[in-house]
Structure formats: structure tokens, C-alpha cells
Amino acid sequence: MLSQPIRKIIHIDMDAFYASVEQRDNPELRGKPVAVGGSKARGVVAAASYEARKFGVFSAMASRIAIQKCPQLIFVKPRFDVYSSVSRQIREIFHAYTDLVEPLSLDEAYLDVTENKVAMPSASIIAHQIKARILEETNLTASAGVSFNKFLAKIASDMNKPNGFTLITPDKAEALVAGLGIEKFHGIGKVTAAKMQAMGIATGADLRERSEQELVQRFGKVGRYYFRIARAQDERLVQPHRVRKSIGSERTFDADISEEEEMLERLQFLAQEVAQDMQRLQATAKTVTLKLKYFDFTLQTRSKTLLHYLSSSDALFTVARDLLRNPMLPAYPVRLLGISVSNLLYQHDLQANYQLTFDF
Structure with a gap:
């Protein structure tokens, strides 16, 4: 075979x-x-x-x-309208080389160029061409990472910013991952990295010493992912038409916050980010969820399902603000805030069911 x-x-x-x-x-x-x-x-x-x-x-x-x-x-x-417009320009460049493009946000994406539109066997050459075209057409620089899976490609693009290029080949992958600080692993956030460091896991080599069973016991199902990436393994495919069930954004703060005004300022920024992603995905939503993580890492979520769909940052912020205040403002300092939307309706669904009417 x-x-x-x-x-x-x-x-x-x-x-x-x-x-x-x-x-x-x-x-x-x-x-x-x-x-x-x-x-x-x-x-x-x-x-x-x-x-x-x-x-x-x-x-x-x-x-x-x-x-x-x-x-x-x-x-x-x-x-944000300008950033979205530039992002569309950049995405057109990506699609000149492959249809297997998975945008993660306005400013980053995965591309699978195993087979590509320009019959180019070298992914490195394609990456350099894309970087050159982005610079020529937008007067902006991009960093590129090339490897044989998504995890390593993401790690590579972060290694030589700005205007960087890094190639991680199969023969170099395991040694590179072994020497990588655990806080630099894509998919391991600050809180998880701190927990791992407290367990004596400071590098990829340390992570590789732990069994899959132990990692699952400590971190849940995502422990299987940690077990694989410690060995430079990632079987996730580039998904150009992935249908997302939720869209969200969250931030962990350098210092805990306790004033309502500070929380509202951050929620306004998060609402803009989520609305921006909704616009990119041509989606509207009925359910808004506010995520709160307190100083002691206690997690709380508050949700509201509306009678109508929303998509604007102002409407999203209004609902998130109400959720923050009701039933009461957080009683303790907050270290993380997040906004997510679900119960989504995509534009292509509307086109397929044009006889239905919705209040937007």
C-alpha cells in the first residue's frame, strides 16, 4: 500500500x-x-x-x-473596515496558490500547498512568493512558517518575526520541539503553561516524558493533543469550509481588574473582535455568552438567547454589558474576560432558505 x-x-x-x-x-x-x-x-x-x-x-x-x-x-x-478590506486582498493572494486556505483571523491563515495551483513542488518557494506579493500589493510584511503539519507551521511563523521565514523539516522537528519552552507551544496558554511548569514541565522534552494517561488525567481530553505535539505530531487538516458552531474572543490580563469601567472597556474591544470575525464568516448570532475567570481561577459563564439575530459590535457589547451587570457585577477581581456567540446563522443558509424572514 x-x-x-x-x-x-x-x-x-x-x-x-x-x-x-x-x-x-x-x-x-x-x-x-x-x-x-x-x-x-x-x-x-x-x-x-x-x-x-x-x-x-x-x-x-x-x-x-x-x-x-x-x-x-x-x-x-x-x-476595522480598513483591516477587513486589506485582509480580503491578502486572502485573494492565498487563493492564487491553493483553495485549501483556513483563515484563523483577519491577519493569519493556514495553507495546504501539498498540491497547488502553480505546480510548485517547494512550499518554501511558495511561501516566499506569497510574502513578496503581500508586500508588493499591500505594502505590509508577513511572517511565514513552513512544515509538515499545522502545529509546526504555526510555531515556525512565530520564530523570526517580523518579516520572517522559518522551515521546519521532518528530520529537525522532534529536536526543535524538545528544546522549545512550554510557554511557546501553540495551544498551551499562560495558565496551562504555569500549571505545567509547576509540575516540572518546562520544555517539550519534559512534556514528552509524561504519559498520555497522565496528561489526560491532569488536563482532560486536550491532554491527548499535548501528548502528540510533544512528539511533533498533528494530524489536523487545513479546513477551508469549516462550519463553526461558535465565535469568540477572550483575554487574560496582566493584572486583575475590579472596576466596572475597566471591564466595560475590555468588553468593548472583545465585542469588536467577535463582530469582526462574524463579518468575515458572514454570520449572525442569537446567543451571547460572557465568560468570567476570577482571581482564584474560578470560572463563571452568563448567557442570553435573543429573539432576533445580531452581528454588530454595538449590539454585541450591549448584551455583554447587560450580562456583566446582571444578576450583579462581579464581586471579586477578574483575571479574564471573554465574549462568544453561538446559535449561528450563516449567509449561505439564508440564501438557501430565502423564503424565511428574520429580524436583523
């Missing part, structure tokens, strides 16, 4: 996407520390330029903390 060919996966990640678009469109911002979103007085940073990141300014950071870290920080109002 013939063996399956080694897959050729590319992960493309735009460099500081929102901030880079603003620097591109406003020459006065180039080379300067820029924060998209928030203001000197209040708000939350949605994205930070690389010049700002050198001072320790990152997305989801409270503006007042960002300005303390970088007093010369320049705040710019987000333009």
Missing part, C-alpha cells in the same frame, strides 16, 4: 497587522511606538507596533499601563 505523501503546510501571520496598516497609511507614524485602540486616559490597546512592543506594550493591555511603560506612545483609533 502506498504511503501518504508528507503534507506541505504554510502558516502566514501578518506582522503587527492593525498597527502596521496605520503606519502604512500615515507616514508620520512610521518608526514610532503606536497603539491601536484606547487613549492616554482610558481604554484598551487592540494592537501595538513593534516599536511599542520594545517598551513592553502589548494587545489587551490597559491604556494607562501602556502609557506608563511608553510615555511617547501614540494612540490611534481602530479602523
Whole structure:
């Protein structure tokens, strides 16, 4: 029986996407520390330029903390319509090479180029061509990772940012994963990384020493995924037409927050991100869920199902705000907030059932 060919996966990640678009469109911002979103007085940073990141300014950071870290920080109002338009340009470039494109957000995507439209055997050459076309057509840089599975391609694209390129070949994969800090593993968040480090798991080599049974006992079903990626294994396919049952965004904060105003500022940013993804996926939703994780890691969710569908960030924020306040404001400091929507209706469903009417 013939063996399956080694897959050729590319992960493309735009460099500081929102901030880079603003620097591109406003020459006065180039080379300067820029924060998209928030203001000197209040708000939350949605994205930070690389010049700002050198001072320790990152997305989801409270503006007042960002300005303390970088007093010369320049705040710019987000333009999500522009970011969406640029994202569509970039996606057209991807589809010139393959139809197996799985967008993860406006600024990143997986591509399977094992078989491709340009009959190019080298995924590395395709990745370089895509990077060059993105620069030529949008005047923006992207980083690319190439490997034989999604996990490794994602790891690779993060390794040499900005404007980077990294190839992880099968013969180098296991050694690279073994030496990787556990906090750099895609799919292992800050909280899980801290839990693993407390268990003595600091690197991929440490993770590989643990049995699948132990990882499942400690982390649930996702423990099987951890067991496989420690061995550089990932069988997930690039899914261009994946139907998502929910869409969401969440942020863990550097410091716990307890004031209502601070929580609302972050919810407004999260609502914009979720609405942006809904627009990209051409989806509307009836159910909104607010996720709260407290200082002691206690998790709480509050949900509301509406009589009508919604899709705008304003409508989503209004529901999330009501959920935050009712039945009562959080009584303890919060370390994480999240918004997700479910009970989704996609545009193609409407087209297939045009006789139905909905209140949008």
C-alpha cells in the first residue's frame, strides 16, 4: 500500500497587522511606538507596533499601563473596515496558490500547498512568493512558517518575526520541539503553561516524558493533543469550509481588574473582535455568552438567547454589558474576560432558505 505523501503546510501571520496598516497609511507614524485602540486616559490597546512592543506594550493591555511603560506612545483609533478590506486582498493572494486556505483571523491563515495551483513542488518557494506579493500589493510584511503539519507551521511563523521565514523539516522537528519552552507551544496558554511548569514541565522534552494517561488525567481530553505535539505530531487538516458552531474572543490580563469601567472597556474591544470575525464568516448570532475567570481561577459563564439575530459590535457589547451587570457585577477581581456567540446563522443558509424572514 502506498504511503501518504508528507503534507506541505504554510502558516502566514501578518506582522503587527492593525498597527502596521496605520503606519502604512500615515507616514508620520512610521518608526514610532503606536497603539491601536484606547487613549492616554482610558481604554484598551487592540494592537501595538513593534516599536511599542520594545517598551513592553502589548494587545489587551490597559491604556494607562501602556502609557506608563511608553510615555511617547501614540494612540490611534481602530479602523476595522480598513483591516477587513486589506485582509480580503491578502486572502485573494492565498487563493492564487491553493483553495485549501483556513483563515484563523483577519491577519493569519493556514495553507495546504501539498498540491497547488502553480505546480510548485517547494512550499518554501511558495511561501516566499506569497510574502513578496503581500508586500508588493499591500505594502505590509508577513511572517511565514513552513512544515509538515499545522502545529509546526504555526510555531515556525512565530520564530523570526517580523518579516520572517522559518522551515521546519521532518528530520529537525522532534529536536526543535524538545528544546522549545512550554510557554511557546501553540495551544498551551499562560495558565496551562504555569500549571505545567509547576509540575516540572518546562520544555517539550519534559512534556514528552509524561504519559498520555497522565496528561489526560491532569488536563482532560486536550491532554491527548499535548501528548502528540510533544512528539511533533498533528494530524489536523487545513479546513477551508469549516462550519463553526461558535465565535469568540477572550483575554487574560496582566493584572486583575475590579472596576466596572475597566471591564466595560475590555468588553468593548472583545465585542469588536467577535463582530469582526462574524463579518468575515458572514454570520449572525442569537446567543451571547460572557465568560468570567476570577482571581482564584474560578470560572463563571452568563448567557442570553435573543429573539432576533445580531452581528454588530454595538449590539454585541450591549448584551455583554447587560450580562456583566446582571444578576450583579462581579464581586471579586477578574483575571479574564471573554465574549462568544453561538446559535449561528450563516449567509449561505439564508440564501438557501430565502423564503424565511428574520429580524436583523
